[in-house]
Amino acid sequence: MADVLVxxxxxxxxxxxxxxxxxxxxxxxxxxxxxxxxxxxxAAAPTLAEYGAVRVLTADAPEFxxxxxxxxxxxxxxxxxxxxxxxxxxxxxxxGKEIAARLALRLDSGLITDAVDVEAGDEGPIATQSxxxxxxxxxxxxxxxxxxxxVKPNSAAPEAAPAAGTVEPLExxxxxxxGGTRVVSRAARESTGRPELTEAAIxxxxxxxxxxxxxxxxxxxxxxxxxxxxxxxxAAVDAGWYPHSSQVGQTGKSVSPQLYIxxxxxxxxxxxxxxxxxxxxxxxxxxxxxxIFDLVDFGVVGDLFQVVPAxxxxxxxxxx
Amino acid sequence: xxLRIVVCVKYVPDATGxxxxxxxxxxxxxxxxxxxxxxxxxxxxxxxxxAESADDAEITVLTMxxxxxxxxxxxxxxxxxDKAVHVEDDDLHxxxxxxxxxxxxxxxxxxxxxxxxxxxxxTDGVMGVLPALLAERLGVPQVTLLxxxxxxxxxxxxxxxxxxxxxxxSASLPAVVSVTDQSGEARYPSFKxxxxxxxxxxxxxxxxxxxxxxxxxxxxxxWTAVEDATERPARTKGEIVTDEGEGAKQLASFLAExxxx
Ligand SMILES: Cc1cc2nc3c(=O)[nH]c(=O)nc-3n(C[C@H](O)[C@H](O)[C@H](O)COP(=O)(O)OP(=O)(O)OC[C@H]3O[C@@H](n4cnc5c(N)ncnc54)[C@H](O)[C@@H]3O)c2cc1C
Ligand SMILES: Nc1ncnc2c1ncn2[C@@H]1O[C@H](COP(=O)(O)O)[C@@H](O)[C@H]1O
Numbered sequence: 001m002a003d004v005l006v007x008x009x010x011x012x013x014x015x016x017x018x019x020x021x022x023x024x025x026x027x028x029x030x031x032x033x034x035x036x037x038x039x040x041x042x043a044a045a046p047t048l049a050e051y052g053a054v055r056v057l058t059a060d061a062p063e064f065x066x067x068x069x070x071x072x073x074x075x076x077x078x079x080x081x082x083x084x085x086x087x088x089x090x091x092x093x094x095x096g097k098e099i100a101a102r103l104a105l106r107l108d109s110g111l112i113t114d115a116v117d118v119e120a121g122d123e124g125p126i127a128t129q130s131x132x133x134x135x136x137x138x139x140x141x142x143x144x145x146x147x148x149x150x151v152k153p154n155s156a157a158p159e160a161a162p163a164a165g166t167v168e169p170l171e172x173x174x175x176x177x178x179g180g181t182r183v184v185s186r187a188a189r190e191s192t193g194r195p196e197l198t199e200a201a202i203x204x205x206x207x208x209x210x211x212x213x214x215x216x217x218x219x220x221x222x223x224x225x226x227x228x229x230x231x232x233x234x235a236a237v238d239a240g241w242y243p244h245s246s247q248v249g250q251t252g253k254s255v256s257p258q259l260y261i262x263x264x265x266x267x268x269x270x271x272x273x274x275x276x277x278x279x280x281x282x283x284x285x286x287x288x289x290x291x292i293f294d295l296v297d298f299g300v301v302g303d304l305f306q307v308v309p310a311x312x313x314x315x316x317x318x319x320x
Numbered sequence: 321x322x323l324r325i326v327v328c329v330k331y332v333p334d335a336t337g338x339x340x341x342x343x344x345x346x347x348x349x350x351x352x353x354x355x356x357x358x359x360x361x362x363x364x365x366x367x368x369x370x371a372e373s374a375d376d377a378e379i380t381v382l383t384m385x386x387x388x389x390x391x392x393x394x395x396x397x398x399x400x401x402d403k404a405v406h407v408e409d410d411d412l413h414x415x416x417x418x419x420x421x422x423x424x425x426x427x428x429x430x431x432x433x434x435x436x437x438x439x440x441x442x443t444d445g446v447m448g449v450l451p452a453l454l455a456e457r458l459g460v461p462q463v464t465l466l467x468x469x470x471x472x473x474x475x476x477x478x479x480x481x482x483x484x485x486x487x488x489x490s491a492s493l494p495a496v497v498s499v500t501d502q503s504g505e506a507r508y509p510s511f512k513x514x515x516x517x518x519x520x521x522x523x524x525x526x527x528x529x530x531x532x533x534x535x536x537x538x539x540x541x542x543w544t545a546v547e548d549a550t551e552r553p554a555r556t557k558g559e560i561v562t563d564e565g566e567g568a569k570q571l572a573s574f575l576a577e578x579x580x581x
Binding site: 112179 | 335336339340341345359416417418421440441443444447448449452453455456457460461462463464465467477480481482483484485486487488489490491492495500501502542543544545546547548549550551552554555557558559560561562563567568569570571572574575576578580581
């Protein structure tokens with residue numbers, strides 16, 4: 001069967017969940033061949049094999065961490081030349097999209113970004129995207145070269161399908177000067193101990209109605225009672241109440257959890273763009289006219305300072 | 321020597337309007353009012369700040385788009401940019417991101433540049449990859465998705481916040497930069513700015529001026545094809561209750577019914 005390249009997203013060999021989803025989707029198109037760049041390939045290989053990687057191509061060089069984007073494009077291009085895949089799947093992170101775009105340009109290939117599903121078609125892979133703030137769903141195909149597709153987190157349930165996962169070194173010649181953008185320093189983000197926003201099954205978000213950084217603890221407590229991630233509207237982020245890494249919406253994260261709880265959020269189009277595809281949506285807002293109520297499966301018109309803590313109590317009691 | 325800054329701005333359909341597709345499955349740019357992409361206002365703002373901190377700088381705003389896209393240029397000029405270039409050609413209809421990057425790269429080279437500043441993404445296509453493609457085509461460093469940026473002594477530095485880490489980046493000019501909506505509120509055009517903008521030069525270029533063949537761009541030159549577009553069924557509004565002391569309990573019961581607790 002034909003090979004499908006999957007670029008591995010990892011932290012020092014700890015494979016992130018979206019990569020397992022990509023391996024699962026890649027199996028619909030052919031045999032997944034994982035490309036692992038940077039340190040930790042030996043630690044990652046067993047996981048990649050478990051989820052279907054027939055081979056794991058690895059390359060490690062200081063340039064991958066010292067320079068932005070370009071060295072990884074060089075490596076992925078080398079992998080394409082070595083394997084001649086039928087498609088290249090890349091995680092839809094900011095970096096992933098930039099890598100994918102530059103790779104596609106070098107290959108004279110078409111590019112699809114932010115796919116939420118990928119399936120095999122007669123004329124190559126067909127990618128589903130959600131556009132215009134999720135008001136439309138489109139299905140597209142790449143008509144030139146080797147299809148390069150970036151796939152959003154949560155697009156498939158990872159399924160194990162053990163394969164050989166043979167580790168093979170990949171020969172890479174990095175562009176001179178690493179492309180010129182030096183990463184002078186890198187400060188890792190502190191972990192909150194809560195689930196990753198884009199991967200969480202439940203997200204509890206607070207907006208301007210939360211009215212202060214100190215009040216976000218009531219959002220966090222509800223989230224913790226449910227094992228959920230915490231999100232925020234841009235109004236809450238711009239006010240400095242919660243970090244930008246937690247922003248949900250057009251210029252923040254897109255989430256598609258099983259359950260989305262919005263507290264004190266009006267439901268502006270740019271916010272909806274990032275949460276509209278959630279399976280179940282509930283909201284607490286004191287304004288019954290708030291547009292968020294048009295989307296909800298269940299809504300409470302009320303003061304979040306009453307309803308949210310009481311809900312946390314209810315959840316805790318019911319869970320025992 | 322003067323610092324030559326080119327800011328790429330896009331004219332997009334208003335996100336609060338009813339956006340949709342044409343029969344050819346391209347973005348419908350007729351039935352919804354357009355405007356300068358809000359995310360590109362941040363690019364104009366950062367370019368103005370960089371220019372203000374330089375000894376001598378000149379800002380050219382550049383757009384590729386239909387005639388109406390001139391409105392986006394006027395807005396950027398009224399914010400304080402010095403001159404504008406508008407690439408307009410009937411053959412551009414349906415151009416994808418690769419074609420757009422080709423056109424913009426040629427125009428940027430024609431104008432002459434030390435620094436290109438872009439927004440983080442266009443609010444209609446939302447790919448966020450054009451700046452990286454410009455860097456690839458121009459063969460200069462990409463310093464993208466910055467929430468902070470500054471230029472001094474021929475070097476651009478900035479902070480890029482991503483999921484796992486916050487990174488300090490640095491590159492020599494010439495370079496392509498993109499800035500996020502965390503980079504700082506954009507200024508409003510002043511009355512004086514609006515009046516002054518009317519007199520600022522806007523140059524129009526077509527494909528021939530950029531030595532680009534029609535086949536390289538437009539729908540025909542696109543490397544992707546949309547098979548179909550379906551409107552997502554509107555979410556059906558569920559039960560809404562008013563809290564009279566029981567709201568949390570009712571919500572908890574709903575969540576229990578759906579097996580979340
Ligand atoms: C280019 C662009 C990109 C954007 N990107 C994003 C994005 O990524 N994410 C995003 O969220 N926004 C984004 N926005 C901003 C968006 O347009 C809205 O301004 C923002 O979402 C509003 O946040 P909010 O709902 O928290 O605040 P508001 O709209 O002010 O709503 C607050 C709500 O809280 C309710 N409330 C107040 N007090 C209480 C209380 N005690 N109990 C219960 N309810 C209460 C109010 O009734 C109101 O409905 C973007 C805008 C632009 C132009
Ligand atoms: N047609 C265009 N004309 C000028 N600049 C553009 C155009 N399209 C995109 N850009 C620039 O590229 C950035 C990213 O766009 P995109 O990759 O389309 O999301 C935008 O914020 C603009 O700065």
